[in-house]
Structure formats: C-alpha cells, structure tokens
Amino acid sequence: MVSGKRIFSDFKVFSRGYLRNKFGLFFGLIFPVILILIFGAIFSGNSSGTINVYTQNQDTGPFAAPQMDVASQFLNALNSSTTIKVITVDVSENFSKYLADHSSSDGIIIPENFSANYLAGHPVNLTVYGNPASSSSGIVSGTVNGYANYFNLNYFQRKYNDTTPAIIGITSATVNTQQTKYIDFLIPGLIGFSILVSPMFSLVNISSEYKKTKLFKQLSLTPLTKMEWLASKVLWYIVLTIASFLLMVGVGIFAFGAHVALTVWLIPFLVLGPMLFASLGMLVGTVTKNPETAGVIGNIVTFPMMFLAGTFFPISIMPTYLQSIAHVLPLFYIVEGLNNVMVYANYMGAIIDLAVVAVITAVIFVLAVRLFKWRED
Amino acid sequence: MIPIEVSSLKKCYGDLKAVDGISFTVNKGEVFGLLGPNGAGKTTTIEILEGLREKDGGDIKVLGLDPWKNGYELHKKFGVIPQEFTFFEKTTPREAIIYYADLFNVKVDPDEILKEVLLEDSAKVNFDNLSGGQKQKTGLALSLVNTPELLFLDEPTTGLDPNARRAIWDVIRGLKAKGKTIILTTHYLDEAQQLCDRVAIMNHGHIVAMGTSDEIIAQHGSGERLEIHGTEQLAHYIKANTELQVEYDRHRSVISIPLKQKIDALAALAAAEQSKMDWGEIQTRRDSLDDVFVKLVSGRVDEHGEITIENDESKSRQT
Numbered sequence: 001m002v003s004g005k006r007i008f009s010d011f012k013v014f015s016r017g018y019l020r021n022k023f024g025l026f027f028g029l030i031f032p033v034i035l036i037l038i039f040g041a042i043f044s045g046n047s048s049g050t051i052n053v054y055t056q057n058q059d060t061g062p063f064a065a066p067q068m069d070v071a072s073q074f075l076n077a078l079n080s081s082t083t084i085k086v087i088t089v090d091v092s093e094n095f096s097k098y099l100a101d102h103s104s105s106d107g108i109i110i111p112e113n114f115s116a117n118y119l120a121g122h123p124v125n126l127t128v129y130g131n132p133a134s135s136s137s138g139i140v141s142g143t144v145n146g147y148a149n150y151f152n153l154n155y156f157q158r159k160y161n162d163t164t165p166a167i168i169g170i171t172s173a174t175v176n177t178q179q180t181k182y183i184d185f186l187i188p189g190l191i192g193f194s195i196l197v198s199p200m201f202s203l204v205n206i207s208s209e210y211k212k213t214k215l216f217k218q219l220s221l222t223p224l225t226k227m228e229w230l231a232s233k234v235l236w237y238i239v240l241t242i243a244s245f246l247l248m249v250g251v252g253i254f255a256f257g258a259h260v261a262l263t264v265w266l267i268p269f270l271v272l273g274p275m276l277f278a279s280l281g282m283l284v285g286t287v288t289k290n291p292e293t294a295g296v297i298g299n300i301v302t303f304p305m306m307f308l309a310g311t312f313f314p315i316s317i318m319p320t321y322l323q324s325i326a327h328v329l330p331l332f333y334i335v336e337g338l339n340n341v342m343v344y345a346n347y348m349g350a351i352i353d354l355a356v357v358a359v360i361t362a363v364i365f366v367l368a369v370r371l372f373k374w375r376e377d
Numbered sequence: 378m379i380p381i382e383v384s385s386l387k388k389c390y391g392d393l394k395a396v397d398g399i400s401f402t403v404n405k406g407e408v409f410g411l412l413g414p415n416g417a418g419k420t421t422t423i424e425i426l427e428g429l430r431e432k433d434g435g436d437i438k439v440l441g442l443d444p445w446k447n448g449y450e451l452h453k454k455f456g457v458i459p460q461e462f463t464f465f466e467k468t469t470p471r472e473a474i475i476y477y478a479d480l481f482n483v484k485v486d487p488d489e490i491l492k493e494v495l496l497e498d499s500a501k502v503n504f505d506n507l508s509g510g511q512k513q514k515t516g517l518a519l520s521l522v523n524t525p526e527l528l529f530l531d532e533p534t535t536g537l538d539p540n541a542r543r544a545i546w547d548v549i550r551g552l553k554a555k556g557k558t559i560i561l562t563t564h565y566l567d568e569a570q571q572l573c574d575r576v577a578i579m580n581h582g583h584i585v586a587m588g589t590s591d592e593i594i595a596q597h598g599s600g601e602r603l604e605i606h607g608t609e610q611l612a613h614y615i616k617a618n619t620e621l622q623v624e625y626d627r628h629r630s631v632i633s634i635p636l637k638q639k640i641d642a643l644a645a646l647a648a649a650e651q652s653k654m655d656w657g658e659i660q661t662r663r664d665s666l667d668d669v670f671v672k673l674v675s676g677r678v679d680e681h682g683e684i685t686i687e688n689d690e691s692k693s694r695q696t
Contacts, residue, residue: 013473017467215465220452223452
C-alpha cells in the first residue's frame with residue numbers, strides 16, 4: 001500500500017522547493033549555526049576570563065610584622081588566580097550599596113581582626129557576595145573556597161610543624177578539557193533546538209496553509225496517501241537535521257574547541273527527533289481551523305520547549321517546579337539523551353531517554369496521520 | 378457507460394441545504410456546464426462527484442462507481458482542477474507534471490502536455506511567479522497527466538483577464554475535440570455558451586433550468602417581441618388601442634410587445650403611427666440566455682459570481 005516511489009517523488013519535489021526558498025534554508029541550517037556562534041562567544045570566550053571582584057578589607061591591623069597581615073596575603077593569593085581580579089573598596093564605603101552602584105553582584109568582605117583570628121586559630125568568616133543565577137558568581141565562590149581551604153591547611157601546617165614548607169601548594173592551571181565547558185553542553189542543547197524548531201514550525205505552517213489553499217484536497221486526488229506525504233516530510237527533516245547537526249558540531253569544535261563524542265548512538269535521536277516534531281507540527285496544523293490559530297497554538301507548544309527543555313541552559317539551574325515542567329516536554333528527553341551521549345558518555349541514561357522519545361514519537365505520528373484529513377465530509 | 382449519473386443528490390451544511398435534490402446525467406464526449414451564482418451549490422455538487430465530500434442523500438455514479446467509497450480508484454481515472462488551483466510555490470509546471478506522472482505511475486512526455494495546454498513558454502518558471510492564467514493552465518496540465526476520459530473543471534477561468542480566459546477556452550475546446558467528457562462549473566454565461574453542449578442553471582441548491590442554450594431560452598424565455606423606442610404615453614396609447622400586451626421599460630425608454638404571431642407587429646406599428654406621437658428605432662428580439670439567466674436567478678451575476686439585484690425602476694416593464 002505504501003509506495004516508496006511516491007514517497008521519494010514527493011520528497012524530491014518538497015526538498016527542491018525547500019532549497020529554493022532561502023527563508024527555510026536560513027532557519028534550517030544557518031540560524032542554528034549563528035546561535036552556536038553567539039552563545040559560544042558569550043559564554044565560553046577563554047581570553048579574558050578573569051572576573052572583577054570588589055573586595056573590602058576591614059582587617060586594618062595593626063600588624064606586628066608584614067607576614068602577620070594574613071588578609072592581604074589572602075587577597076594577593078586570590079589576585080594571582082587566573083579567574084579573579086581583586087578590586088579594593090575603601091573601608092568607609094557601604095559595601096552592598098557600592099556593589100549595586102557598580103552593577104556588580106560579586107564581592108568579598110574580609111572582617112576585622114581576620115589575621116589575628118586566623119593566627120590564633122579562631123574560626124573566622126569571609127563574606128562572599130554573589131548572584132545565584134549568574135555563572136560568574138559560581139566561579140567566584142569556587143575560587144574563594146579553594147583559597148580558603150588552602151589557607152586552612154596552611155594554618156595546620158604552621159601550627160604543627162613550623163619549619164617545613166607548605167605541604168600543599170596551588171599551581172594555577174587553566175581549566176582543562178576533561179571538564180565540561182559551557183560549549184560542550186551548548187552543542188547538544190542547540191541541536192535539540194534545531195530538531196524542534198525547523199520541523200515543527202515548518203509543518204505547522206505547511207499543514208495549515210495547504211488546508212486553507214486546498215492543496216491537500218488537490219493531493220488527495222492523486223494516488224499519494226497522507227501517510228506517504230507525511231513520511232516524505234519526515235524524511236526531509238531528518239536529512240536537514242543531520243546536515244545542521246554536522247554544521248553545528250563542526251563550528252563548535254573548530255571555533256570553540258568543543259569536546260563532544262560522536263557515536264552511532266546519536267543516530268536514533270537525529271531520526272526520531274525530526275519525526276516527532278514534524279508529526280507534532282502536522283497535528284497542530286490539522287486540529288486548528290486556520291493558519292493564524294495554528295501559528296498561535298504552534299507557538300504555545302513550541303516556546304516552553306525551546307527554553308525549558310535544557311536547550312540554552314541546564315535544567316539543574318532552574319527551580320524545582322520548572323524542572324518538573326521540563327520533564328513533561330518531549331524535547332527534554334532528546335536534549336538529555338544527546339547530552340548523555342555527547343558529553344557524559346552515559347549510555348544507560350541515553351537508552352532510557354531514547355525509549356521515552358520513541359514512545360512519544362510513535363503516539364504523535366499515529367495521531368497526526370489519523371486526525372489529518374485529506375478530504376472533507 | 379454513462380460517465381456521470383446524479384439523482385436526487387442532497388447535501389446540507391447544518392441548516393443550509395447546499396444541494397437540494399438535483400438530478401442530471403452527463404453523456405460521453407459531452408461538455409456539461411453547471412452555471413449559477415456563488416452559493417448556488419455548484420462546487421459542492423462537483424466536489425461530491427469528485428469524491429472530496431460525502432453526500433447526504435440521493436444516488437450518484439461516476440464512471441459506474443460511488444466516488445466517496447471508491448475515490449482512490451476513481452482518482453486514477455479522471456482529472457480535476459479544483460477551484461482556485463494552487464500548487465507548491467517553488468515548483469515549475471514541468472516539474473509538477475513529472476511529479477504527478479510519478480505519483481500516478483504513468484509515463485508521459487511533459488513537453489507534450491505543456492504544449493497541449495499552451496504553456497511551453499513558462500515550463501521552467503516557479504509556480505509563484507506564474508500569472509493567474511498560467512497557474513490555471515498548470516492545473517489543466519496536471520489534470521491531464523493520467524490521460525483521463527472524464528475531466529472536472531471547477532471555475533477554470535474565475536478571476537482571469539479576458540485574454541487568459543480565451544486561452545483557457547481554446548485548451549478546453551481542444552480537449553473536447555479529443556472526445557473527453559467534461560463537466561465544468563462557471564458563473565460566466567459567455568463561458569457556458571461558448572463551451573458547453575448542455576447547461577444546468579443552479580440557484581439555491583436547485584437546478585432551475587437544464588438543456589442546450591436554445592432549449593433553455595425556448596422554455597424560459599419570453600419568445601419574440603417587438604421593441605419600439607418611444608414615450609410612456611405612446612405605450613399607453615398602443616395598449617388602449619390594440620389587443621396587445623404592452624410593457625414599458627422606463628430605463629431604456631423602450632416599449633416592448635410580445636409577439637404571439639408576426640402579424641401582431643403590424644397592429645402595433647399601425648397604432649403607433651395613428652397616435653401621431655414620435656417614435657424612434659424599431660426592432661424585434663428574443664430573450665438571450667443572459668435574459669433568461671437574469672430571470673431565473675432574479676438578478677445579474679457580477680465578475681465575482683455575486684448576484685446584483687437591479688433597481689426596480691429599470692426592471693419595471695408593466696405600464
């Protein structure tokens with residue numbers, strides 16, 4: 001009943017039309033690459049990676065000897081790190097107001113008698129200001145923590161063995177590639193984004209327009225079946241997805257030195273993903289009355305997925321209720337699966353994601369074919 | 378086999394009876410026209426015949442089969458241009474023909490079909506850059522790919538300029554000459570008169586007249602009448618002084634006298650002469666299909682297929 005020849009001839013006509021339309025080509029191939037370039041440049045630029053941190057040193061002494069001024073030593077140590085640049089704030093300033101005035105959320109306050117307490121072995125607390133939503137704050141608190149630990153160890157070392165040199169030193173090193181960088185995470189996310197956006201918007205648009213202009217009626221008068229029609233669209237978006245996948249990975253690797261694993265495990269995601277969203281787009285176009293409504297419903301379905309499914313930022317940074325929303329979005333499992341394969345080499349996790357995606361895809365595809373009407377009654 | 382048989386066909390959309398019990402047959406090799414204003418039920422009828430809509434009542438057979446149940450088989454046997462034919466924007470007519478040939482699994486020479494619909498010059502232009510007439514011709518070309526004996530043309534020239542319409546007519550005449558059976562809908566009278574062997578005039582879901590143009594005129598037209606250019610007083614005078622039925626058209630200043638026999642004209646002219654009043658041009662004429670159509674659908678039909686009710690003054694004939 002299903003004819004490969006008809007699917008192929010419809011595929012030929014559709015893909016040729018698509019390639020002749022610069023608009024579709026832009027959104028299918030160029031746009032995701034632009035996104036990679038922009039986000040990659042914003043978040044993983046490794047050139048001037050130091051973060052300015054305002055610091056108020058309230059520990060003004062007096063010190064018996066310069067080596068007794070531990071506060072200054074601590075700040076110097078921070079300053080020598082590659083991640084933080086200490087900017088001194090005068091003791092007379094109201095610190096939180098000063099931060100606000102300088103549009104900064106990152107700051108450190110060293111309390112009075114910091115050095116004396118440290119040397120005496122009394123607990124003493126640093127205050128680190130930061131914004132939980134900002135990635136720089138994480139880096140600042142991480143760095144400060146690291147140096148605090150170093151100083152703590154140093155204290156014990158001084159106390160119990162006054163003469164030996166420090167047993168633990170800090171060698172400053174750049175973050176090396178074994179660790180996950182933002183770009184590594186961004187690539188699977190944006191691949192997920194393009195798996196969603198291109199087939200989804202395109203099919204919402206095509207199916208509602210074809211209904212309006214009666215092109216479906218026209219096609220129903222040929223031997224082409226609606227199943228074959230949808231199959232050829234799915235086929236095209238798989239081809240397009242793989243092309244944009246290769247482009248994005250290429251740009252990620254060559255422009256940003258991304259470190260992602262390319263294995264056969266990616267193939268089922270790159271096949272099922274476009275199939276899922278082409279069918280979903282078809283479904284939206286089918287159940288809505290006109291292209292305008294279809295567009296609105298399409299956006300309502302697409303936009304939460306675009307941002308909440310872990311495409312641009314990991315869902316782990318989101319509040320719990322948003323995380324639970326993410327778990328009902330089909331795209332989440334595709335992005336998570338891609339991350340599991342490309343970044344974490346977690347194949348067990350990927351299999352689970354794949355199973356979820358396969359079930360959703362099958363349901364949506366069958367629904368789309370069933371509800372989609374060639375002719376009227 | 379009779380290509381199309383329709384009896385008591387009914388179709389409702391909610392309370393609206395779009396098609397209300399119509400019957401007709403279309404014979405082999407005939408060009409049959411469904412003529413009527415918008416909303417008359419033409420497209421509903423033709424779409425039911427094409428298997429695109431399900432009927433609510435009555436019997437229809439297209440090439441001996443029920444088009445709703447056997448649509449998939451039937452579609453291989455007939456050709457269709459739907460109303461306001463559109464196609465994939467970035468596809469050329471030539472590519473479209475090859476695409477259809479693949480779908481129908483037939484071997485055709487695309488250039489021959491393009492020639493048949495007079496579209497060779499635009500064979501390689503994307504559909505969205507074609508003119509209205511060229512788009513319609515592409516539709517015609519596609520309806521011919523499976524070499525059908527029966528063609529459905531739903532308003533094939535609506536919205537086209539006169540030259541483009543005439544070009545489409547040439548194509549349709551060519552198809553007729555090849556012996557194809559054609560059923561077309563239109564709201565253009567001249568189109569029906571130019572192309573159709575027989576016409577069914579539809580209004581509000583009913584067929585109000587059917588037959589050849591001459592048959593329809595003979596059945597519903599007023600017959601021969603004498604028209605005299607003159608004043609209303611003259612009309613009164615003639616009416617008062619003869620046995621004749623006299624109507625006056627104030628709009629055209631024409632006295633109109635139906636002629637039961639030729640000699641009636643003599644009586645009317647004698648009375649006019651006797652009146653000593655001035656009168657101008659005289660002529661005899663019959664109702665055209667146009668006149669009959671206006672009577673049957675109670676109004677003229679404009680370019681877009683809408684009925685325009687003429688004002689009472691111009692229509693009043695009775696003195």
